[in-house]
Amino acid sequence: MKLKKLLTLEVAAVLVSFIAFSAFINSSHNEEVSNPVSVDGYSIGDEAAGINLLNVDDTMVSYEDYPDALGFIVIFTCNTCPYAVASEDRIIALDAEFKPKGFPVIAINPNDPAVQPADTFAKMKQKAADKGFTFPYLYDESKSVYAQYGAKKTPHVYLLHKENNKNIVKYIGAIDDNVRNASGVKERFLSNAIYELLDGKEVTVKETKAIGCSIKV
Template sequence: MKKALPLLTLCFALLLSSFMFRPLADGYQVGDKAADFKLKNIDGKMVSLADNKEAKGYIVVFTCNTCPYAKAYENRIIQLNQKYAPQGYPVVAINPNDPAVAPGDSFEAMKTKKYAFPYLIDETQQVAKAYGATRTPHLYVLKRQGDDFVVSYIGAIDDNSEDAKMVKTKYVENAMTEIMAGKPASTNSTKAIGCTIKWKRA
């Protein structure tokens, strides 16, 4: 029995340490305050959330050049900016993919896009990890509360990733209607559908 005690103690310590060092959450949840970032835009300038003092919030979307889902949603992302930027919620697009894994998502390749909103490169992938983004596209609506930006919606743009004409439920637009009316989004989280983010190889 005495010999078993050190073994039991060791097992308990290992079990305890596994809980201690496990991440508390996989990125932001609805209601969390989003930390600001400073990432390089395709025009070479650094962009942060704090730059736009007039913004009532942001539509932050993790996307890329190469993913078929991102391509299918490109016009819909542009349309979100056209609709909501004048109302104080501009789009900020972020490419989290490692170009060593997806060469078509290099910074040079990103420059071919001519968006009316920032298209930023997340070179370290730390912003994508902080948000908990896993797909392209993966969308987050942030609402300004004082000096903070609070996550108010997470997930997909709508319910049809293949054909915009076949969309039945526009998740983001429905959420935005409620958020801009000062209400919480009744559907504040959906499953993002898209390609997996191309993480850096260990």
């Protein structure tokens, strides 16, 4: 009798938590931002998980392929978002400036081509060839990397710094203070952060905001 009662209680508890959980799942999409209690994705100081994604040259790329790197400029971007397109030349310039200093660019396209047909892997290859990308342009096919990092839009930058063999998030946000127009830039947030890391200093501006295209999944 006692056992039966216990079992009933247990079943009830499981049921209640299941209902609560499914309610959470159902509401999380709408509630997430209007009521942003839970913060998803990485914060400054978090260790970034490794990646193993397909590059436009048909090889797989991971951080371990760069044993000499001091860190990484990880940029979630895509083929057609006007803000991403306006940033292309700047991303190429960042790679030219910072790869020799130990911070190569790793570009990742998180968009689902079923939702955004301009972001197929074939069109990524085309974009990389047309623009002469000097950095990997990776396809987040499983859609797991952008979610893990917490990228919300394109372009969205995560600056990682290798510390004790871990990639620590040091800066999240925009490349600079004028996504629309490179010639109107007054502050280069990302570059400033990298130079501070190179000087062994703490990054002063750790997070910035910019308008971007929501990630299409």
